[in-house]
Amino acid sequence: MIEAYDAAKTADPDCQVGIAAKSVAITWGGDYTGAKSVSVRFGEKNVEKGLHTKSADSIAADVLAYGGSARAGNVPGGNVFMVDPNFLSYTTTPIEIGAVVRRNANNDPATLALTCESTSGYKKAEPYDVPDNKEWHTATWKIDDAQFVSQWAYNFTLDSGKYDIQSVTVTLR
Numbered sequence: 001m002i003e004a005y006d007a008a009k010t011a012d013p014d015c016q017v018g019i020a021a022k023s024v025a026i027t028w029g030g031d032y033t034g035a036k037s038v039s040v041r042f043g044e045k046n047v048e049k050g051l052h053t054k055s056a057d058s059i060a061a062d063v064l065a066y067g068g069s070a071r072a073g074n075v076p077g078g079n080v081f082m083v084d085p086n087f088l089s090y091t092t093t094p095i096e097i098g099a100v101v102r103r104n105a106n107n108d109p110a111t112l113a114l115t116c117e118s119t120s121g122y123k124k125a126e127p128y129d130v131p132d133n134k135e136w137h138t139a140t141w142k143i144d145d146a147q148f149v150s151q152w153a154y155n156f157t158l159d160s161g162k163y164d165i166q167s168v169t170v171t172l173r
Contacts, residue, residue, distance in 0.1 A: 032087040037171040050084035051170055079158040083148055083170055092119055092147045094173040098140045100166040103133035110163040116156040118145045130163050
């Protein structure tokens with residue numbers, strides 16, 4: 001919960017930062033305290049369940065990829081992720097990050113590279129080579145030292161690439 005101030009209602013006209021007595025909750029689309037996992041599913045409309053991208057629903061480049069809802073892997077902000085702070089924040093705990101992906105319609109070679117916040121800063125995980133575009137594939141990374149503090153306003157990224165992405169899930173192990 002944060003408090004928001006209205007400078008126009010402060011007693012001091014020189015004060016540009018003040019607060020009217022009003023509390024504003026920052027919503028993450030639900031309470032993910034105690035959840036075992038959070039996820040986001042892409043398509044015409046994102047379905048965010050405690051996992052969010054920097055692009056949110058504002059990017060018009062959402063695609064309905066052949067064979068199901070998805071988003072292109074090169075959408076600006078679509079590969080930058082933040083978890084609900086009630087799900088995982090500051091606590092170091094083993095997690096698994098999974099991304100359901102396939103190559104683009106041209107079947108261009110695609111590699112997924114994960115960069116994740118950890119106890120020693122941002123670290124790159126082993127890249128995942130997407131096999132083909134005939135079906136959806138799940139790339140998974142097990143991370144033992146994840147520590148999500150949003151140092152640069154995000155918790156992990158997937159490199160942009162020539163792939164379609166259907167969903168991403170973060171699970172406590």
